[in-house]
Amino acid sequence: MVTSLHKEVPFFLDIRYLVDIVDQYVNSKMDLTREYSDYELKALIGGCVEKLAKRIPMSLEMREEILLRVFNSKRKLGILQPLLEDVTINEIMINGTDAIFVERNGVMEAVKERFDSKDKLFNLVQNIVSRVNRTVNESNPIVDARLEDGSRINVVLHPVAINGPVVTIRKFSDKPFTMEKLVDIGSITLEEAEFLIKAVRSRMNIFVSGGTSTGKTTFLNVISTYVDKDERIVTIEDSAELMLAHENIVRLETRDKNSEGKGGISMRQLIKASLRMRPDRLIVGEVRDESALDMLVALNSGHDGSMSTGHANSPSDLLVRLETLALWEGNVSSEAIKRQMASGIDLIVHLKRNHLMERKVSEIAEVCGYEDGEVVLNTLFRDGKKVSGLKVKGYKVEGTE
Numbered sequence: 001m002v003t004s005l006h007k008e009v010p011f012f013l014d015i016r017y018l019v020d021i022v023d024q025y026v027n028s029k030m031d032l033t034r035e036y037s038d039y040e041l042k043a044l045i046g047g048c049v050e051k052l053a054k055r056i057p058m059s060l061e062m063r064e065e066i067l068l069r070v071f072n073s074k075r076k077l078g079i080l081q082p083l084l085e086d087v088t089i090n091e092i093m094i095n096g097t098d099a100i101f102v103e104r105n106g107v108m109e110a111v112k113e114r115f116d117s118k119d120k121l122f123n124l125v126q127n128i129v130s131r132v133n134r135t136v137n138e139s140n141p142i143v144d145a146r147l148e149d150g151s152r153i154n155v156v157l158h159p160v161a162i163n164g165p166v167v168t169i170r171k172f173s174d175k176p177f178t179m180e181k182l183v184d185i186g187s188i189t190l191e192e193a194e195f196l197i198k199a200v201r202s203r204m205n206i207f208v209s210g211g212t213s214t215g216k217t218t219f220l221n222v223i224s225t226y227v228d229k230d231e232r233i234v235t236i237e238d239s240a241e242l243m244l245a246h247e248n249i250v251r252l253e254t255r256d257k258n259s260e261g262k263g264g265i266s267m268r269q270l271i272k273a274s275l276r277m278r279p280d281r282l283i284v285g286e287v288r289d290e291s292a293l294d295m296l297v298a299l300n301s302g303h304d305g306s307m308s309t310g311h312a313n314s315p316s317d318l319l320v321r322l323e324t325l326a327l328w329e330g331n332v333s334s335e336a337i338k339r340q341m342a343s344g345i346d347l348i349v350h351l352k353r354n355h356l357m358e359r360k361v362s363e364i365a366e367v368c369g370y371e372d373g374e375v376v377l378n379t380l381f382r383d384g385k386k387v388s389g390l391k392v393k394g395y396k397v398e399g400t401e
Contacts, residue, residue, distance in 0.1 A: 015062065016116065019069045022048050026070060038075065045070045078124055079113045084151065084171065091170050091213070096163040097121060103213075106357035118158070121165050125155050134256060143256065146239040149174075170213075176243055177222050187215070188361045189384045195364070195397075199347055200226040202397040203281075203305030209318040210351035215359040216309040217241050217285065219351060224283060224307065231305075234274040236267065237285030250277055267291035271298060284308040292325035293332060299344030315348040315365040319375050335373070342370035346393050348377070360384075368392040 025048045030036070036044070049063050049070075058066075072081040083092050083102060091103040097115045101108055115121040129136050129145055136143040141157040151171045158164035179197065182188045188196075199206065200223050208216045208223075224244050227233060232248045240253045252274060257264035267287075271294040274282055286309045287295050299306055312318035319341055326337045345367045352362040362383065368376040368391055379387045390397065 015065060015069075018052065018056070018058075018062075019066055019073075022052060022066055023070050023073060025051075026074075038071075041074065042067065042071055077128065078120075079115070080124070080169075083111070083113075084147075084149070084169070087173070089171060091168070093169075094121065094165075094167040096158075096161070096166060098163055106353075118165065121167070122157075125157075125165050125167060128153060129155065135258070140256070144239050146241065146253075150241065150243065152239055152241055172218075172241065172243070176245075177218055178225070179222055182219075182222060187359055189381075191386060192361055192364060192381050192384065195380070196223055196347075196349065197226050198397050200224075200305070201228070204346035204393065204396055205299050205304060205344060206307045206347045206349060207318060207345055208307070208309045208349045208351065209312040209315060210309075210362075211311065211313065211353070214351040214353055216351060219349070219361075220283070220285075220307060220309055223349075227281060227305070231280035232278060233281050233283060234277050234279040235283045235285070236270045236274060238267065238288075240285075242283065242285060244283075250274075250279075268294050271295060274298075275301070275303075279303060280305065282306040282308075286310060287322065287325065289325060290328040292322050293329045293337070296322070296326060296337065296340040296344050300340055312350070315350050315363060315377055315379075318348055318350075319367075319377075338373070338375050339370050342367060342375045346396065347380075366390055366393055 022045065026045055029044060029048065045067050049066050053063055069079070072078050077084060080092065083089055088104050089102045090106070093101040094115070095101070097118055100111050100114050102111055125136060128147065129143055131148065132145045134143050134145040136155050136157060138157070141160045143155050145153050145155075147153055147169070151169050154168045156164055156166045179188075179193050183190050183193050206223065208219050210216050221242055221244065224233075224242070224246075227246065229247060232250075233244065233246055234250045234252065235242050235244065236252045238254050240251055242251075252270045254267055254270060255263065255265040267284075267289060268291040271282070271284070271291055275298060280303075282295075282298055282303050283306065284295055288311075295308060310318050310321055312321050322341060323334060323337050326332065327334065348365045348367065349361060350363040350365070351359060353359055361381070363379060364381040366378040366380055368378050370376070378391050380390065381387060
C-alpha cells in the first residue's frame with residue numbers, strides 16, 4: 001500500500017492511478033475513531049492532492065477532478081456519481097469491468113470510465129444495497145433495489161452473470177413529468193390526454209402496458225396526478241418508484257427473504273393487507289407473478305379507479321400475460337380469470353418506443369367484456385388517431401363518446 005507521496009511517480013500516469021495514490025494516502029491519514037464532515041474530508045483530500053501536485057505537474061482542473069473522484073469514492077458512488085448527477089442520462093449499464101454504457105436522451109453510448117477490478121465493483125454494489133436494506137451474495141445473486149434518489153437498480157453477480165457483477169440503474173427525474181409535458185414532446189396527443197384524464201377522474205380501472213423502458217412507471221405517475229385529493233391511495237411495488245404528490249397515501253414495498261430464508265414480504269401479501277387499509281384506489285407498480293389473481297379480485301371488489309402496469313407487446317398480449325400469471329396460483333380456471341379481467345379492467349394504455357427511440361402512446365383499448373371464451377377489446381385510439389368511441393364502458397365517462 002502506498003502511504004507516502006514522496007515516491008517518484010512518472011508524469012505520464014493517467015488520472016485513475018493518481019486517484020488511487022491519493023485515495024490510499026488519505027486512508028493512511030484518516031483517524032478512524034472519528035467521523036469527518038464533508039468539509040473536513042474534502043480539506044484532507046485537498047491537502048493530499050496538493051502534496052502530490054508538488055511531485056507531478058498538473059493543472060488546476062486535474063487537481064479538482066482527483067479531489068472529486070476521491071471524495072465520491074468515500075462519500076458517494078465513486079465513478080458512478082457524475083453519471084447519476086447527469087440529468088441527460090436515463091439509464092446506466094455496467095457490464096462488469098468490461099465497459100459502462102449509458103442511455104442519454106434515448107441514445108445508447110459508451111463512457112470512457114470503467115472499474116479497474118471486480119473487487120472494486122463488488123464493494124460498490126455492497127455499499128449500494130446495504131444502504132437500502134437489501135442483500136446480494138452467492139446464495140442470493142440477483143437483487144432489485146431503490147437508491148436514495150428514487151433510481152432503480154438491478155444487480156446480478158458472477159457466476160449467474162458470466163462477466164458480472166452486472167449493474168443496471170434506471171434513473172428518474174427530480175421533476176416528474178406532467179401530462180402537458182408529454183403532449184408537448186409528442187408522447188401523447190391532446191385528445192388522448194383529455195380522454196385519459198376523464199377516465200381517471202371517472203374511476204375507470206386502467207392498466208399501462210409496454211415493453212422494457214417504454215415509460216410505464218412514468219406514465220402511471222402522470223395519470224395518477226388526476227386522482228381526487230380527498231381519495232385514499234395505497235401503492236404497492238417491488239421497489240418503490242412511484243412519486244405521487246398526494247396527501248392521503250400509503251406506500252408499501254415488498255421485502256426479500258433474509259439470509260436464513262425468512263422475513264420475506266410478497267406482493268400477494270401486500271395486496272391482501274392493503275384491502276384492510278380502506279383504500280379508495282390501489283396502484284400496483286407492476287404485476288409480475290401470481291399476485292395478478294389477487295389484483296383482479298381487488299378490481300372486482302369495489303376498488304374502482306385502480307391502476308397497474310405490465311410488460312406486454314400489445315393490449316391483447318397483456319391479457320394473455322395476466323391470465324398466465326394468475327394461473328400460477330393453481331386453484332382457478334382460465335375462464336374464471338378471463339371473466340374477472342373482462343369485468344375488472346376498463347382500459348389498457350399501451351406504450352411503445354419507435355425507431356427514433358421516442359416513447360409514445362401506441363394504443364388505448366377498452367375492455368368490453370367476455371364473449372365466446374375470450375376477452376373482447378375495442379381499440380379507441382391507435383398511433384394518436386381516434387378509431388372508435390367507448391362501446392360498453394361509456395356510462396362511466398360522460399362526454400367521451
